Amino acid sequence: MSAQILNASSGGQFHRRYRQDEKPVGFSLNGVAQTGRHGDTVLTAIMAVSSHVRHTEFTGETRAGFCLIGACQDCYVMTEEGQRIRACTTPLQEGMRFVTTTLAEAGV
Numbered sequence: 135m136s137a138q139i140l141n142a143s144s145g146g147q148f149h150r151r152y153r154q155d156e157k158p159v160g161f162s163l164n165g166v167a168q169t170g171r172h173g174d175t176v177l178t179a180i181m182a183v184s185s186h187v188r189h190t191e192f193t194g195e196t197r198a199g200f201c202l203i204g205a206c207q208d209c210y211v212m213t214e215e216g217q218r219i220r221a222c223t224t225p226l227q228e229g230m231r232f233v234t235t236t237l238a239e240a241g242v
């Protein structure tokens with residue numbers, strides 16, 4: 135596994151324009167080491183390296199949050215430990231591990 139620095143070429147839907155010099159914060163997404171920045175929310179960190187944070191329970195469509203202020207509940211993301219957290223209001227912490235793949239995507 136290799137850490138990826140967040141930037142416009144990271145493949146994420148969000149592109150970091152400010153605070154690029156903040157302290158790096160390591161986390162993992164679907165088993166791959168990633169790097170966010172101090173002060174990121176979980177949603178910001180994930181969306182800087184990915185196109186989505188989850189799949190809907192109803193249709194399987196990808197979702198990336200909607201309100202970004204903690205009101206719509208569209209940004210819930212699962213941790214590897216099975217905990218569901220609201221990504222847009224949760225500060226990113228070193229060592230967090232998230233899963234955004236479906237079982238089919240994971241080959242299970």
Ligand code: FES
Binds near residue numbers: 223
């Ligand atoms: S994006 Fe609406 S609650 Fe997080």
